Structure formats: structure tokens, C-alpha cells
Amino acid sequence: MTLTKDKITVFYFARWYPNRYDPMFGLFIQRHAEAVALFGNVGVVYVHAVTDQSNPKKPEIVYKLQNKVHTVEVYYPAAISKTAFLNQFIAITRFYKACYLGKKRLTKEIGNPDLLHIHILTRLGIIGLFYRWFYGIPFIVSEHWSRYLELTGSFNGRLRKFITRLVIKNASFVTTVTQNLAHAMQRHHLTGAPYVVMPNVVDSAFFDKTIVPKQPDGHKTFIHVSCFEDKSKNISGLLRAVKLLAGKRNDFRLVLVGHGMDFLRMKGYAEELGIPGNMLNFTGLLQGKDLVDQMSRADMLLVTSHYENLPVVIIESFVLGIPVLSTRVGGIAEIIDDSNGLLISPGDETELVAKMDQFLDGEIKFDSAVIRKQSRQRYTPEAVGKQLIDLYQQVLTNKIRR
Secondary structure: OOHHHHHHHEEEEEOOOOOOOOOOOOHHHHHHHHHHHHOEEEEEEEEEOOOOOOOOOOOOOEEEEEEEEEEEEEEEEOOOOHHHHHHHHHHHHHHHHHHHHHHHHHHHOOOOEEEEEEEEEOHHHHHHHHHHHHHOOEEEEOOHHHHHHOOOOOOOOOHHHHHHHHHHHHHHEEEOHHHHHHHHHOOOOOOOOOOOOOOOOOOOHOOOOOOOOOOOOOOOOEEEEEOOOOOHOOOOHHHHHHHHHHHOOOEEEEEEEEEOOHHHHHHHHHHOOOOOOOHHHEEEEHHHHHHHHHOOOOOEEEEOOOOOOHHHHHHHHHHOOOOEEEEEEOOOHOOOOOOOOEHHHHHHHHHHHEEEEEEEEOOOOOOHHHHHHHOOOOOOHHHHHHHHHHHHHHHHHHHHHH
């Protein structure tokens, strides 16, 4: 039997995925699915426990076809019980029932899958084990969570570790966006399946953007794009650095893009610091063309995180030819070098100010054309989609041979 790309049908089970409550949640997984859809049949199951006043009495199943990706979202009532054990039992039961309903609807739309692609462990990994053991359907795992990194210390619990190790042992492949995350997982003895580094996809809107040379007006623009969660993103540290730099010069601006749990607090903190209003702009959440237009006007992207895996915004910046000044955390150092950016120690605001100062003075320069050229061949939907399809093909070929 010869496998061809257009015959492969893969079901994604995604713990993170854009949904009615958060259109940015797990957006990078959606882009992977859309990339694969250029070559094969892709379906996504995403389930979401509803805890607000719109709490449904029974699961609500929403099907949609978007950019050739068949997506089933299942919104189900969250468990509400005064007993912790009972609450946990109800929650896990409803979660897996929702996953079953999602798969059932997806099968109705595109038939049975050739393989499963599990995004984010551990709970969804049990689904991969079930279909492999009882139906002979292979699965691969993609992990995006930074919880395996030493700084987070959040991968704990004997049962979680046991199940996660069992899942990895039975997976056909594990993909991560960086070697750093792969090594972190392996240090937790998550072994048995081969690891593959799989890059994220940059939205086609970034490739469609016509690059217009920036008009010098004596000012340069720094930009920061994040989910505004200060514990990891260290936006407060960035603002303190900007305050220090603003005390020395006024020939720059900082644009902060995004929204999240600490958005209002960071706006208030900027006011407390007394950063001049004309040097700072909080845009809120921007998507698609609006985000591309805003980023394309910047001279440098700033990433000041305490810990990270590999933010998609960095490769988006590269596609636009914009250099990046980032903390040396996670797998960021795997893609930033002297040709496209600068690396500093996490939490070192003095070093951050110094590098921004040197960039503004022209002591540090980058070639935007070189940055664009290096990135535009690696992060396209076509390039990543082909890598994923080839991986699926390898899994299915090995299954047939066995």
C-alpha cells in the first residue's frame, strides 16, 4: 500500500484552541491544523467547561468548517459540588464525555481518522492511549506547555507523571517547538518515543504584507506583544526599563499590544511610574491585518519574559524583517543570533536599558532584508504543513510494515 498525502485523515485533540471565550487561545495549534489542511483532511476536537452564567444544562456541540479545518467545539457544564472528590470525578467524567461527543460529530463529517494528534498533555493523552490500545489507531503528541521547565516547577504529582510517561512511551512521535523543551521533558524521564522539533506557523497575513521602508522622523519604535500575564512576561520590568531610558532620552516610543489578566494593572503601573504618555501606547488586542500593520511599523520587538518556550511573535517579527531583543530563556536562543537580534539575561533591567540605548544610537544595526529572507522559507503554512504530513506518513507507513 502506498500512502499519499491527500488520503491522510488526522484528528486533533487540542487542550488549547481558539474558542468563543478567547479567540487567541492556542492560536498556534489552529495554524498547524490549517497548514496540514493544505495537504490532507484535518478535524479538531476542543472541549470547554463553562462556569459562567451561561452554564449549559447539557453539552453544546458547535461544528464549523474554517480554512478547510473541520472543527468541533463542545461546551459542557462545569462540575459544581461541595465535595472536592465528587467535584473532580464529575469534572473528569464530563470532560471525556465531551471529547467523545466531539469525536463522534467529527467522524460524521469526515469519517474515521488514520491517526490522532494530541496537543497538550496529560489528560488528552489518555484518549491517544485508548484509541491505540483498543482500535490500533496511532497517535503523536505535540507539547507546548512550559510546565516542564525547571523555573516553573509545575510538572508534579505521581499519578500525572506516571500517566504522562505511559503516554509518551506509546506515542509514535513527540513534537516540540524547541530542543530546550524536548530536553526538559526528557529530564522528567518522558522517553520512549522519538522527539522532533516542529516550528510554529506564521499567519499568511504576515507574508502578504508589503514591506514599506520606514520613514525616519528622529524616533524609533519598540513593540511588545503578549497575553499580558506579568508573572511570566515581565511587563512590569519592561516598563521600569522604559522609565529609566525615558530619563535619558525621548527619541523612542513603546507600543504594547495585547490583552489579558494584567492589562489594566500594567496600564496603571505605567501611570504610577510617570512614563510620558506620548512615549507609550497600549493598543489592546490586535489580530490579523491590524496586528501585522502595527508590528510592521516597529523597529524592534522586545520580549522580556522570565520564562518561555518560544513565543510565536518572535518568528512573526522575523518574517516582517524586525529584529528582536529578548531574554535568554526557553528555546529562544535557538533562533536568535547576531544577524536577527540580541539576547539578555532575564530580569536584568540595566542590561535591557543598555541594549535599547545602543540600538537607538545606531551602535547595533540589523539588515531587515536578511532577517526576512532567512525566516520566510521556514515558517510558511506550506513548509510546516508538509513537515507534519510527512511525519504522519512516516507513522502510518511504519504501522503498515508492522
